[in-house]
Amino acid sequence: MSPSAVALPEILRGEGLPVFEAITPATVTAHIPGLIAELEADLSQLETRLGHRLSAIASDASQLLRWQELMDPLQRLGERLRWSWGVVSHLNGVCNSPELREAHAGQQAAVVRFGNRAGQSRLIYRALEQLQQQHMAASPGAPGHLDGAQQRILAAELRDMQLRGVGLQGAEQEAFNAASQELAELSTRFGNQVLDATNGWTLRLNDPAEVDGLPESLRAQLAQAARSAGDEAASAESGPWLVGLDMPRYAPFLKYSRRRDLRERVYRAHVSRASGQGEVCGEQADGEPLNNWPLIERILALRGEQARRLGYANWAEVSLAAKMADSEAAVEGLLEELRAAALPAAQQELEALRQIARRHHAPEADDLQPWDVSFWAERLRQESFELDSEALRPYFPLPRVLDGLFSLCSRLFDVTIEAADGEAPVWHPDVRYFRIREGAATATGEPIAAFYLDPYSRPGSKRGGAWMDECLVRSRRQDGTTVLPVAYLICNQSPPVAETPSLMTFEEVETLFHEFGHGLQHMLTTVERPQAAGINGVEWDAVELPSQFMENWCYDRATLLGMARHWQSGEPLPEAEFGKLQAARTFMGGTATLRQVHFALVDLKLHSQWRPGCGQSPEQLRRAIAANTTVLAPIDEDAFLCSFGHIFAGGYAAGYYSYKWAEVLSADAFSAFEEVGLENEQQIRDTGRRFRDTVLSLGGSLDPKAVFEAFRGRQPSSEALIRHSGLLAG
Ligand SMILES: [Zn+2]
Numbered sequence: 001m002s003p004s005a006v007a008l009p010e011i012l013r014g015e016g017l018p019v020f021e022a023i024t025p026a027t028v029t030a031h032i033p034g035l036i037a038e039l040e041a042d043l044s045q046l047e048t049r050l051g052h053r054l055s056a057i058a059s060d061a062s063q064l065l066r067w068q069e070l071m072d073p074l075q076r077l078g079e080r081l082r083w084s085w086g087v088v089s090h091l092n093g094v095c096n097s098p099e100l101r102e103a104h105a106g107q108q109a110a111v112v113r114f115g116n117r118a119g120q121s122r123l124i125y126r127a128l129e130q131l132q133q134q135h136m137a138a139s140p141g142a143p144g145h146l147d148g149a150q151q152r153i154l155a156a157e158l159r160d161m162q163l164r165g166v167g168l169q170g171a172e173q174e175a176f177n178a179a180s181q182e183l184a185e186l187s188t189r190f191g192n193q194v195l196d197a198t199n200g201w202t203l204r205l206n207d208p209a210e211v212d213g214l215p216e217s218l219r220a221q222l223a224q225a226a227r228s229a230g231d232e233a234a235s236a237e238s239g240p241w242l243v244g245l246d247m248p249r250y251a252p253f254l255k256y257s258r259r260r261d262l263r264e265r266v267y268r269a270h271v272s273r274a275s276g277q278g279e280v281c282g283e284q285a286d287g288e289p290l291n292n293w294p295l296i297e298r299i300l301a302l303r304g305e306q307a308r309r310l311g312y313a314n315w316a317e318v319s320l321a322a323k324m325a326d327s328e329a330a331v332e333g334l335l336e337e338l339r340a341a342a343l344p345a346a347q348q349e350l351e352a353l354r355q356i357a358r359r360h361h362a363p364e365a366d367d368l369q370p371w372d373v374s375f376w377a378e379r380l381r382q383e384s385f386e387l388d389s390e391a392l393r394p395y396f397p398l399p400r401v402l403d404g405l406f407s408l409c410s411r412l413f414d415v416t417i418e419a420a421d422g423e424a425p426v427w428h429p430d431v432r433y434f435r436i437r438e439g440a441a442t443a444t445g446e447p448i449a450a451f452y453l454d455p456y457s458r459p460g461s462k463r464g465g466a467w468m469d470e471c472l473v474r475s476r477r478q479d480g481t482t483v484l485p486v487a488y489l490i491c492n493q494s495p496p497v498a499e500t501p502s503l504m505t506f507e508e509v510e511t512l513f514h515e516f517g518h519g520l521q522h523m524l525t526t527v528e529r530p531q532a533a534g535i536n537g538v539e540w541d542a543v544e545l546p547s548q549f550m551e552n553w554c555y556d557r558a559t560l561l562g563m564a565r566h567w568q569s570g571e572p573l574p575e576a577e578f579g580k581l582q583a584a585r586t587f588m589g590g591t592a593t594l595r596q597v598h599f600a601l602v603d604l605k606l607h608s609q610w611r612p613g614c615g616q617s618p619e620q621l622r623r624a625i626a627a628n629t630t631v632l633a634p635i636d637e638d639a640f641l642c643s644f645g646h647i648f649a650g651g652y653a654a655g656y657y658s659y660k661w662a663e664v665l666s667a668d669a670f671s672a673f674e675e676v677g678l679e680n681e682q683q684i685r686d687t688g689r690r691f692r693d694t695v696l697s698l699g700g701s702l703d704p705k706a707v708f709e710a711f712r713g714r715q716p717s718s719e720a721l722i723r724h725s726g727l728l729a730g
Contacts, residue, residue, distance in 0.1 A: 417437075
């Protein structure tokens with residue numbers, strides 16, 4: 001750190017681990033504008049230098065533009081913004097408050113504007129083209145020739161600038177920029193309205209008859225929610241219990257509540273969130289109902305216009321330009337393959353639910369509704385496998401699950417993971433900090449990375465879902481030393497209640513493994529060029545490979561039985577329960593696959609077919625697709641699109657299919673371990689090492705098809721995914 005950097009306000013430090021408590025809404029408002037002004041000045045200076053260099057090169061063909069003159073300063077500029085704005089965005093996700101949200105929203109336009117300015121700089125674009133021309137003209141090893149990673153970085157940079165409108169002129173470019181900015185604001189508003197609508201609705205239950213069927217852990221959680229809302233006397237036994245629409249409360253309520261009327265109320269509330277209709281859409285501060293429909297149409301219309309300005313027919317084409325999948329047809333081909341296998345399976349599964357409802361003489365047997373599906377599926381699961389996923393919670397206390405995850409990583413990837421709490425500032429007392437060292441089972445190996453883990457749900461201030469984000473990216477400082485990567489790992493699992501640790505459902509364990517897979521790719525990268533290190537430069541539809549790969553290990557005998565132990569008695573998970581977990585893996589597999597296919601197709605078609613005045617609303621288009629991608633038609637107030645944050649508040653527009661695309665890769669990668677035999681220790685370690693040295697290590701430095709082939713020895717096949725999903729039998 002340079003001496004002058006010490007005096008900088010924390011938010012501008014630009015390197016090292018952030019001191020989160022020093023990054024307040026006031027400092028965001030006070031310092032981000034200055035940072036952006038400085039970056040703009042630096043960018044102008046860089047452009048001036050490049051202008052001189054390009055003219056000199058034009059008049060003297062023996063001169064070459066060097067990588068260090070363009071790509072390194074460009075990367076440093078981007079990194080200063082990423083560091084500062086990244087921390088603000090991170091805090092906005094995990095410590096949301098009205099003040100921070102306002103401060104974030106207040107600066108976002110300027111951040112986007114700077115990104116557009118840099119992304120549309122003609123001088124930088126010309127300089128990138130110069131690097132590319134030099135490379136084309138040079139033989140390997142000659143001056144101007146680029147290595148593989150550099151070529152990928154350069155190609156991605158050129159493509160991204162083209163997609164940011166560098167080729168647009170005058171008014172066309174101004175319109176493009178205005179639309180980009182509006183899109184960023186719309187996305188943020190969309191996400192906030194989902195959060196507000198989710199938090200804005202609760203159902204207070206006072207009568208023990210109303211919590212009939214709910215497991216102890218859920219009643220405790222609902223009572224805790226009631227206490228947080230001011231009912232200090234609330235208890236798991238006698239209530240009151242506060243139901244909400246956040247996943248840790250909503251999903252188990254639908255699964256276990258024997259009160260069909262209450263399931264229906266909660267379900268209707270959930271599917272109509274932020275849709276401006278229904279009893280429960282929530283309200284803005286000014287009393288207007290939260291309504292994401294107008295935002296959806298506006299977002300889609302703007303994206304369509306942006307695509308046409310860039311010379312593409314629609315936004316789906318723009319999205320695919322930067323992905324591993326070659327075309328919309330290729331994506332549809334895969335989705336249709338999965339749909340065809342999943343639809344008959346899903347129909348059989350629904351019939352099985354009707355039958356079990358009939359066996360229990362439930363009046364809804366002949367009129368099964370969406371709010372009955374989770375409930376009867378859970379009954380059927382219990383009867384078929386005698387597997388009660390709630391009853392498994394005591395076997396998955398978070399500390400043991402972490403031990404299991406860390407020793408798996410040791411075994412497969414030859415690393416050691418150790419607690420380092422207190423060595424880094426955190427943003428909440430529940431957040432933990434860990435370090436990764438080279439070499440299995442050693443406390444003295446070279447440190448190679450670190451990560452934060454923020455495991456628990458905090459409704460109201462923390463965004464739902466789970467994710468991995470970059471805190472620091474692996475890179476080489478100007479003095480030649482290495483910046484080690486640091487990851488944020490965020491989950492939303494049930495918090496500890498009183499003396500009981502966080503007891504995880506098996507699904508929460510899978511989620512943790514999933515996010516850790518992203519983290520491993522970020523942290524175990526060996527690429528020192530940050531533009532291609534870790535997840536950077538990895539095509540979106542390949543980026544879920546390591547994460548979904550890690551989920552497979554939750555079903556591996558040695559891994560699971562090694563970590564699942566009762567938190568009080570220390571007893572291992574009974575063998576029979578493991579067998580049931582495996583059997584349950586493909587339970588309702590047709591329904592689950594069909595659901596993902598539905599989301600993916602809706603997303604793709606909204607971005608390729610829908611446009612204003614096309615004669616149907618986005619919702620009508622969704623319902624047309626639902627005709628052969630659902631087995632229970634969406635109910636009237638089902639406004640799922642109004643909370644489809646992946647595509648309207650996140651980066652998955654025309655890219656939701658990526659989950660399935662990458663699942664083909666991850667299932668096939670895991671099948672390499674199955675092939676050598678999961679009990680064959682040495683071969684497992686060798687295969688794990690090869691996975692580390694290819695998929696986890698190479699990041700975006702190589703084409704994803706080549707990375708896959710380096711690991712697997714051939715191109716991916718969908719055979720393993722179809723087998724793992726249980727869709728073969730028919
Ligand atoms: Zn993921």
